[in-house]
Amino acid sequence: MSAVPDDLAGESKFQTWTRVGFAARGLLYIVIALLVLGTGRTEDLTGALEYLNEGVGELLLMVLAGGLATYGLWRLADAGFGIENPAADGRALRKRSAAGVVGVIYLYLAYKAARILLDGDPGQASTQQQADTVLDLPGGRWVLAFAALVLAIAGAYQLRNAITCSFLTRLGVAAQAPVVKWLGRIGYASRGVIFLAVAVLIARAAIDDKSTEAGGIEQVLDLLSGPVLYGVAAGLMLFGMFSIIEARYRRIHDAPMEEIKQQMRDVGP
Numbered sequence: 001m002s003a004v005p006d007d008l009a010g011e012s013k014f015q016t017w018t019r020v021g022f023a024a025r026g027l028l029y030i031v032i033a034l035l036v037l038g039t040g041r042t043e044d045l046t047g048a049l050e051y052l053n054e055g056v057g058e059l060l061l062m063v064l065a066g067g068l069a070t071y072g073l074w075r076l077a078d079a080g081f082g083i084e085n086p087a088a089d090g091r092a093l094r095k096r097s098a099a100g101v102v103g104v105i106y107l108y109l110a111y112k113a114a115r116i117l118l119d120g121d122p123g124q125a126s127t128q129q130q131a132d133t134v135l136d137l138p139g140g141r142w143v144l145a146f147a148a149l150v151l152a153i154a155g156a157y158q159l160r161n162a163i164t165c166s167f168l169t170r171l172g173v174a175a176q177a178p179v180v181k182w183l184g185r186i187g188y189a190s191r192g193v194i195f196l197a198v199a200v201l202i203a204r205a206a207i208d209d210k211s212t213e214a215g216g217i218e219q220v221l222d223l224l225s226g227p228v229l230y231g232v233a234a235g236l237m238l239f240g241m242f243s244i245i246e247a248r249y250r251r252i253h254d255a256p257m258e259e260i261k262q263q264m265r266d267v268g269p
Helices: 013-039 045-055 058-081 090-119 127-135 140-164 166-170 178-208 217-223 226-249 257-267
Strands: none
Touching (some): 013 045, 013 058, 013 217, 045 058, 127 140, 140 166, 140 178, 178 226, 217 226
């Protein structure tokens, strides 16, 4: 008897690795939460990758890097070809635009995982250093303001998901359980709070023209304390658990490889 469930047996390798990407995303959020709840240590997604490299080893990090890269490509395929959002209305186009942003972020995260594997260092400038570089550019304050706006919209979308439970529509029937619903609701709400807080920090850096006021997930967690910190961390852990459930039960459309190859040939030399 095959060890692969019937509903997954016909999937392509691309779809399978996309599922690994969902699981990788979940694992990173769980690590961030466990570090806060267990030791009070705060990390962002890159810090979670570094922690896993130290504690578990290179093999797991290689799998995570592959999954994150495929997940990023899958999001970009949705942005370019509408594999998850095929309609041409404004709502679908907004979702495809968001998918493109997410795809770039996770490809960059996969790149940092590869850097950790090869060099032991992600080669990452801090959020404040990145903000300082942007502020030195012509119109840098507007670039930061736009980044803050994108994060604020993303945070609002997370909160909307928590309220409407729209995340359930892409899950199979086997995952339509009350516990999954509440994992997603609390998880999305916690991630929404984080996104909005990061947006506020970056907006302050843009308004005051001070890169020292910028921050990411780690800096937001540093600003929290007591029950609020532990509550947000617990919420991030629930989001990680939901992501792992999503990795198994989410309906994942395959990328149109022939169409992609044809377009690459059309734009080639």
